[in-house]
Amino acid sequence: MSATENADTAATEPSVVEVTEYGEVREAWRSRSLAADLGGASDAYLRAGTVFRLDGREHQRRRHTMGQLLKRRGHQRFRDTALFPYADAALARALAAPADDGLVHLEVYTWALRVNQQLAAAIVGFDEAKTPEGAGALAELIDASLRGFQSGFHAIFEPFDPEAPHNKAGIEAREEIVRRFYAPSLARREELVAEVAAGRLDEKELPSDLLTLIAQRAEAAWEDPGVAQREALFLLQAGVHTTSSSLVWTLRELFDWFDAHPEDHEKRTDEHFLMRSAHEALRLHPVVAGFPRRVDEDVELCAHTQLHQGDIAVIRSGPASVEPAVYGDDAGTFNPYREVPAGHYPHGLAFGAGSHMCYGMPIVMGSEGLDGSLVYLTKILMAAAVRRDPDHEYPPLEESRGRFVTDYAVGHHGSFHVVLPVA
Numbered sequence: 001m002s003a004t005e006n007a008d009t010a011a012t013e014p015s016v017v018e019v020t021e022y023g024e025v026r027e028a029w030r031s032r033s034l035a036a037d038l039g040g041a042s043d044a045y046l047r048a049g050t051v052f053r054l055d056g057r058e059h060q061r062r063r064h065t066m067g068q069l070l071k072r073r074g075h076q077r078f079r080d081t082a083l084f085p086y087a088d089a090a091l092a093r094a095l096a097a098p099a100d101d102g103l104v105h106l107e108v109y110t111w112a113l114r115v116n117q118q119l120a121a122a123i124v125g126f127d128e129a130k131t132p133e134g135a136g137a138l139a140e141l142i143d144a145s146l147r148g149f150q151s152g153f154h155a156i157f158e159p160f161d162p163e164a165p166h167n168k169a170g171i172e173a174r175e176e177i178v179r180r181f182y183a184p185s186l187a188r189r190e191e192l193v194a195e196v197a198a199g200r201l202d203e204k205e206l207p208s209d210l211l212t213l214i215a216q217r218a219e220a221a222w223e224d225p226g227v228a229q230r231e232a233l234f235l236l237q238a239g240v241h242t243t244s245s246s247l248v249w250t251l252r253e254l255f256d257w258f259d260a261h262p263e264d265h266e267k268r269t270d271e272h273f274l275m276r277s278a279h280e281a282l283r284l285h286p287v288v289a290g291f292p293r294r295v296d297e298d299v300e301l302c303a304h305t306q307l308h309q310g311d312i313a314v315i316r317s318g319p320a321s322v323e324p325a326v327y328g329d330d331a332g333t334f335n336p337y338r339e340v341p342a343g344h345y346p347h348g349l350a351f352g353a354g355s356h357m358c359y360g361m362p363i364v365m366g367s368e369g370l371d372g373s374l375v376y377l378t379k380i381l382m383a384a385a386v387r388r389d390p391d392h393e394y395p396p397l398e399e400s401r402g403r404f405v406t407d408y409a410v411g412h413h414g415s416f417h418v419v420l421p422v423a
Helices: 003-012 022-030 056-069 074-095 108-124 132-147 165-197 210-215 225-237 240-260 262-267 271-284 361-365 373-383
Strands: 016-019 103-107 291-295 312-315 417-421
Touching: 016 022, 022 312, 056 210, 074 103, 074 108, 074 132, 074 361, 074 373, 103 108, 108 132, 108 210, 108 225, 108 240, 108 373, 132 165, 132 225, 165 210, 165 225, 210 225, 225 240, 240 262, 240 271, 240 373, 271 373, 361 373
Parallel strands: 016 312
Antiparallel strands: 103 417, 291 312
């Protein structure tokens, strides 16, 4: 590429503006001037047409349709039929395989990933991934797929070549997910929906999952097989890696807290104490680097940050969630007894805000934050007397609070080793 072509390309690239101040982050999440649909050629394979990329009325309608899965205490149904039994069984399998030293050595991130993948499979309706073995195979394919694609941010600036080896590998992994998990599960639900239409089956007997809604064509957009596939695969991945990372951060913060406050060790299985601890871990440790948004019209945010049409605004919850003006002078420290001012989230902006607030929050946090996946997984590990594995060291937590970190040794999408005694 010539120097002139380089200059022309640079001139057409959008400016990137980071939004980090608490009030502006909340405003940016809600702003109608910022659009979730970033474009990029790779989105034709990943998120185009999904709820994640929609805005305005289209977004509200899709959320409402998909919200049928969680209405009428739907999160409790998934809790009782999927989360609790999957998590309990996973812990029992771990405890049944102690090492020669009589302890169970557990890598928490991978363990949680498999449980969360089974839970996500139940919500989406991937029948073959509801077993530990199926969930493991699916997780490996998802990882292969994710490694093969650019991030949503890079896709704005970089070309996408589906024949490039890494991109091709990602596409092939997604196609294998569709062939092995998506297609047969959807076919079963289409047969059941046809039985309902023929009067041979009561609609109440249909499975409660996303693939059933797709089989019913609850959204006109799902008439397009590509959109339907992308919707299912997006929801399948949403929250699996991030919740697993948040479990690691919660445990790490609790271990340090109990070291400094041994009088609180008796609260290690108290749901309210664990909920407040989870809130603090979510607030302090963002598990996503940021959320890019396309600026559709000029706007000035509340702290006078200027966004111009064509810019890319990157919403960063990490620094916003440790702002002393909101969370106190000790906002950058872990304190499960923190009193949060009315009108602000105790978990910071970990789940976003406004209409784009994380769809899976009811699953992660549950009813009043007490019975979701994050607190439950923390609770059963604490009840099993989990503690750090002394053979593994990790950097001090102060280095990671309030910012997204990619160092696997710190816990993000990596590893965290613990030990558990065998009763």
